[in-house]
Amino acid sequence: MATSRVEYTIGGVKIHFPCKAYPSQLAMMNSIMRGLNYGQHCLLESPTGSGKSLALLCSALGWQKAQCGKPALTETKESQLKEQSIASRLSEKFLASHTCEKDDDFQPDRKRIRTAELKVTLGTSLVNLSICFVFSVQAPEPCSHCPCASTKDGVKDKDKDGSKKIPKIFFGTRTHKQITQITHELKRTVYSHVPMTILSSRDHTCVNQEVAPHSNRNERCKDLLEAKDMDIDLAGQILVLDEAHNIEDCARESASFTLHYNSLLLSRDELDGMVNSNIRRSKHEPLRDFCYSLINWIQESQSLMSERGYESASKVWSGKDILSIFHGLGITADTFSILKQNLAAVLEKEERAGVVNGRDDMVQVPTISTATSAVLKNLFMVLDFLYRDNCRFAEDYRVALQKSYAWTNQVPPDVPDAQGFFVRPRHRQRQSVRVKAEVLTLSFWCLNPAVAFSDLSGSVHSIVLTSGTLSPMGSFSSELGVKFSIQLEANHVINKSQVWVGTVGAGPQGKKLCATFQHTETYAFQDEVGALLLHVCQVMAKGVLCFLPSYKMLDKLRDRWTNTGLWEKLEQQKTVITEPRGGAKGDFDELLQTYYDAIKYCEGRDGALLIAVCRGKVSEGLDFTDDNARAVVTIGIPFPNIKDLQVELKMKYNDQHCSSRGLLPGHRWYEIQAYRALNQALGRCIRHRNDWGALILVDDRYRNNPNKYITGLSKWVRQLVQHHNTFHNAMQSLAAFSQGQQKLEVASLSAELSPTASSHSPHLAAAVEEQSLAKDSELQIPSSCVKPPELQPDTSSSVCHFFSLTQLKGEENKKTGEINRSIERRVLELQV
Numbered sequence: 001m002a003t004s005r006v007e008y009t010i011g012g013v014k015i016h017f018p019c020k021a022y023p024s025q026l027a028m029m030n031s032i033m034r035g036l037n038y039g040q041h042c043l044l045e046s047p048t049g050s051g052k053s054l055a056l057l058c059s060a061l062g063w064q065k066a067q068c069g070k071p072a073l074t075e076t077k078e079s080q081l082k083e084q085s086i087a088s089r090l091s092e093k094f095l096a097s098h099t100c101e102k103d104d105d106f107q108p109d110r111k112r113i114r115t116a117e118l119k120v121t122l123g124t125s126l127v128n129l130s131i132c133f134v135f136s137v138q139a140p141e142p143c144s145h146c147p148c149a150s151t152k153d154g155v156k157d158k159d160k161d162g163s164k165k166i167p168k169i170f171f172g173t174r175t176h177k178q179i180t181q182i183t184h185e186l187k188r189t190v191y192s193h194v195p196m197t198i199l200s201s202r203d204h205t206c207v208n209q210e211v212a213p214h215s216n217r218n219e220r221c222k223d224l225l226e227a228k229d230m231d232i233d234l235a236g237q238i239l240v241l242d243e244a245h246n247i248e249d250c251a252r253e254s255a256s257f258t259l260h261y262n263s264l265l266l267s268r269d270e271l272d273g274m275v276n277s278n279i280r281r282s283k284h285e286p287l288r289d290f291c292y293s294l295i296n297w298i299q300e301s302q303s304l305m306s307e308r309g310y311e312s313a314s315k316v317w318s319g320k321d322i323l324s325i326f327h328g329l330g331i332t333a334d335t336f337s338i339l340k341q342n343l344a345a346v347l348e349k350e351e352r353a354g355v356v357n358g359r360d361d362m363v364q365v366p367t368i369s370t371a372t373s374a375v376l377k378n379l380f381m382v383l384d385f386l387y388r389d390n391c392r393f394a395e396d397y398r399v400a401l402q403k404s405y406a407w408t409n410q411v412p413p414d415v416p417d418a419q420g421f422f423v424r425p426r427h428r429q430r431q432s433v434r435v436k437a438e439v440l441t442l443s444f445w446c447l448n449p450a451v452a453f454s455d456l457s458g459s460v461h462s463i464v465l466t467s468g469t470l471s472p473m474g475s476f477s478s479e480l481g482v483k484f485s486i487q488l489e490a491n492h493v494i495n496k497s498q499v500w501v502g503t504v505g506a507g508p509q510g511k512k513l514c515a516t517f518q519h520t521e522t523y524a525f526q527d528e529v530g531a532l533l534l535h536v537c538q539v540m541a542k543g544v545l546c547f548l549p550s551y552k553m554l555d556k557l558r559d560r561w562t563n564t565g566l567w568e569k570l571e572q573q574k575t576v577i578t579e580p581r582g583g584a585k586g587d588f589d590e591l592l593q594t595y596y597d598a599i600k601y602c603e604g605r606d607g608a609l610l611i612a613v614c615r616g617k618v619s620e621g622l623d624f625t626d627d628n629a630r631a632v633v634t635i636g637i638p639f640p641n642i643k644d645l646q647v648e649l650k651m652k653y654n655d656q657h658c659s660s661r662g663l664l665p666g667h668r669w670y671e672i673q674a675y676r677a678l679n680q681a682l683g684r685c686i687r688h689r690n691d692w693g694a695l696i697l698v699d700d701r702y703r704n705n706p707n708k709y710i711t712g713l714s715k716w717v718r719q720l721v722q723h724h725n726t727f728h729n730a731m732q733s734l735a736a737f738s739q740g741q742q743k744l745e746v747a748s749l750s751a752e753l754s755p756t757a758s759s760h761s762p763h764l765a766a767a768v769e770e771q772s773l774a775k776d777s778e779l780q781i782p783s784s785c786v787k788p789p790e791l792q793p794d795t796s797s798s799v800c801h802f803f804s805l806t807q808l809k810g811e812e813n814k815k816t817g818e819i820n821r822s823i824e825r826r827v828l829e830l831q832v
Contacts (some may be wrong), residue, residue: 003192011037015062016190021691024050024490029059031488032464036238041463043477043484045470047716052466053185056240060169060464061191067166075182085314135636136469167461168240174243174620176204182242203729212370219267219370235459244465244678248479251449258379261298261440263514267291269284269373274346279366283342287376290339293329293606298442301401312404314645315670319397321385333387341383343376362604385451396448398649404443410435447653469679471714472672478663498692499685499739501720504730506702507532513637514700515549526557529635530566532698532727533609537573539735540694541742542607543599544574547614547681549638550579553803554613574598575604588617599627614638618684625687629692630738632685637701637709639674675712682717692741695732697721 008015010369024698033040046052129778202221271288350365409432507528519525561567575598598608613619640647651666685693703723724730
């Protein structure tokens with residue numbers, strides 16, 4: 001049993017940890033300490049469930065505390081510990097019990113790392129320590145009480161009182177849910193009293209009763225608060241980006257913008273109205289003229305577009321070419337500076353004397369809409385990068401004018417009757433009409449993520465990028481323009497027997513499965529993949545996730561399997577759910593809840609199958625713990641669409657600059673994008689130390705060329721990969737793994753619930769062993785579905801029914817005693 005709190009000394013810094021650390025956590029803290037001590041940048045991969053967040057928080061905050069030499073705990077904190085209730089102490093005891101087994105990914109240096117009981121010391125309260133969970137650099141009015149509110153004057157070596165300036169910690173996450181998880185982890189530590197603020201979107205965090213109920217919370221919040229962009233200076237600070245596996249894409253996208261032609265037209269019309277109404281005419285007129293110039297140029301440039309495919313055309317310019325074209329339109333670095341000043345002026349809220357209801361009063365000057373403001377702000381953002389530092393980033397941009405067609409729903413206009421009246425039936429809705437409309441866009445694409453990262457790399461104290469799936473790591477330094485001196489690929493904290501990782505290159509009929517475009521279009525491939533997935537659903541109980549390379553393949557497989565009757569067979573085995581393309585967040589959450597409920601409450605079927613897409617919502621950041629993902633099946637390798645114009649331009653850009661800038665060649669960059677997406681999908685399974693599951697990689701290329709296709713997988717995955725020559729061998733091995741894990745699960749649960757079970761464990765083990773493994777080609781369903789809280793009656797003394805932890809604990813808040821008594825009776829039956 002681990003101690004409740006442990007003190008580690010790493011790199012000369014004392015770190016207070018809430019429990020005994022996993023080896024992977026020690027490895028992470030060691031790497032972070034080296035980075036913070038020497039002002040170096042870190043690239044750290046640690047699998048999900050290995051305690052990565054806790055290691056990040058404790059090491060960064062421990063280092064921060066050491067900079068001012070103050071004790072970690074105040075007298076108030078100590079008194080709080082003494083006054084803890086029995087329930088909270090039991091909770092801490094439970095959390096402390098989550099220690100790790102021995103692993104080989106980190107050998108502690110005895111001279112640098114020392115463990116001891118945490119000694120509570122007294123002292124004055126800490127000052128100048130802060131950690132900011134940054135989700136967005138935009139927020140409502142900057143809070144005067146926030147530790148990071150007054151940063152626009154820059155970060156100096158010393159505060160106003162002459163004391164040493166302590167770096168703040170900016171901790172960035174990908175989703176709002178992850179902010180909640182991080183704050184929960186922070187509460188477990190002795191650093192939970194450190195001043196902290198959360199910066200996040202208004203949509204998620206605005207609590208104003210006049211704003212929160214509405215869908216346009218962002219606009220309403222701005223109107224109420226006269227919000228401004230926060231001017232946060234990261235110079236000399238510590239920047240930690242968790243879940244940073246897609247930081248390259250985020251950096252490129254943050255310096256890119258796609259302008260819709262119709263939005264530009266609406267912006268021009270609104271600015272024209274402001275000018276005609278004589279509202280800040282001198283400021284609005286240059287902005288309107290800018291829009292007119294851009295519209296005229298787009299109209300003239302359509303004749304230069306070339307066909308790219310069915311009903312699509314495009315024309316591409318380099319950043320330097322665009323600057324020359326804009327110069328001819330009268331847009332130069334000097335005139336652009338004036339345009340920025342005009343935009344800032346028209347966005348200012350202003351009141352003037354006027355007449356309201358016949359009385360003199362102050363009247364607010366009208367301002368442009370949020371939509372027009374967003375169009376101009378984003379346009380000026382990319383132009384600012386193009387003109388910055390004597391146009392040094394111009395070569396990193398490509399500007400694409402694209403035309404395509406899209407089907408939209410339009411409601412026909414009202415038509416007057418013979419007398420000229422508009423008559424609309426009160427209770428009858430007008431039928432919308434499907435109309436194919438032309439879509440014209442102008443995209444400013446930044447192909448070099450180092451453009452957006454350039455402001456950070458030379459000014460911050462340290463950058464720490466971490467994720468469970470950073471592999472392959474080869475592109476980060478070259479793409480971001482940052483030297484990551486410290487890199488780590490930590491092992492998983494689970495036992496190797498808890499995960500089954502195998503490649504399957506053939507289906508039940510022995511046909512090879514190679515998920516290239518040519519093969520996936522054939523019915524033979526589609527039928528074989530469907531039969532394979534059905535077998536996996538029969539072997540693996542509860543939740544199964546299946547990831548496909550694209551929505552296009554998902555649609556094709558669903559149509560084919562519906563026509564052949566395979567879809568019906570899948571639905572007889574499990575509840576089948578497919579990931580929607582787009583849609584509202586509420587609809588997606590409801591779909592996920594349906595999946596979870598189908599696993600928790602078996603109603604005639606054994607769990608659920610969720611068919612999703614790599615790079616989709618399901619593969620990014622969602623937590624499928626325990627029964628929610630007992631198997632993850634990946635079909636093929638999710639390479640980006642080679643015909644996508646932006647992908648094509650990025651590959652050419654890398655080939656052009658691979659020698660001069662040290663970038664990876666285009667084809668290598670293209671492959672890395674596939675493996676990052678694949679690793680993200682595989683990471684949905686195995687979410688904590690006691691979890692177990694199977695990773696099934698379906699494609700013959702893994703076995704035929706492992707040096708190329710296996711090396712891109714995460715370290716903990718590629719170490720466990722087994723290649724199976726036949727489908728039959730793979731399913732036999734998978735069935736044995738699943739049944740073995742369920743035996744251990746039942747034995748463990750029985751031992752927890754029945755004190756007498758441990759003394760008779762040989763009898764229980766003997767009873768469990770009577771469930772024999774499949775010895776022929778017939779596949780057996782390894783578990784029985786139980787609808788909680790009632791348990792299925794035992795029909796044979798020689799057969800052990802396997803119950804999942806999720807099922808047994810699903811109703812424990814309401815009927816814990818009833819479930820425990822049922823389990824105890826079941827254990828006693830097995831012992832007889």
